[in-house]
Amino acid sequence: MNGNRQEVEEMEYKRVHKQFRLAGMKGCGAYADFGTDVPKAAQNLMARADEIEHRAGTEIAIFEPKRGERHLEGSYYVGMIVNQPLSEVPSGMEFIELNGEYATARGNIKEVGSLHNGLIKWAVDKGYKQKMDAYIVETYHPLENGEEEIEVYLPVQG
Numbered sequence: 001m002n003g004n005r006q007e008v009e010e011m012e013y014k015r016v017h018k019q020f021r022l023a024g025m026k027g028c029g030a031y032a033d034f035g036t037d038v039p040k041a042a043q044n045l046m047a048r049a050d051e052i053e054h055r056a057g058t059e060i061a062i063f064e065p066k067r068g069e070r071h072l073e074g075s076y077y078v079g080m081i082v083n084q085p086l087s088e089v090p091s092g093m094e095f096i097e098l099n100g101e102y103a104t105a106r107g108n109i110k111e112v113g114s115l116h117n118g119l120i121k122w123a124v125d126k127g128y129k130q131k132m133d134a135y136i137v138e139t140y141h142p143l144e145n146g147e148e149e150i151e152v153y154l155p156v157q158g
Helices: 001-010 031-046 109-125
Strands: 014-032 055-063 073-082 094-108 135-142 146-155
Touching: 014 031, 014 055, 014 135, 014 146, 031 073, 073 094, 094 109, 094 135, 109 146
Parallel strands: none
Antiparallel strands: 014 073, 014 094, 055 073, 055 135, 094 146, 135 146
16 A cells, blocks of 8 residues: 555656756757766766855756757756855856746656656646746755655746
């Protein structure tokens, strides 16, 4: 019984208003390569995490939405959430602040593809329209058992 409850909680979709502040490094490339490029960029960033002031301890990545089959390359940022705006940003990084309406869900990082697809389907079913001019946000949450959870935030029209 408890196992079923856990599955339901992992795939709970909701709409939230959320603000994100991050210090991060920009990357770009083929969407098809994001699955390997983004984790490599995140490792590079984590090696420099101590340089980021006011960091909250949560890893974050933001992604330019893919606007169609012919949109083959995009940009992303990997970073750390910070608790307040930064007056000084480490070399090669940028301070970014996002604020908006999101459809969100959280689950195991191994299921990131189905999490994104389920979230998009849920948002469409609820009548929410994805904002294609705003970044998709992912936050990463290590668990005690060595696994990792991911929370996906899909920007939607307010």
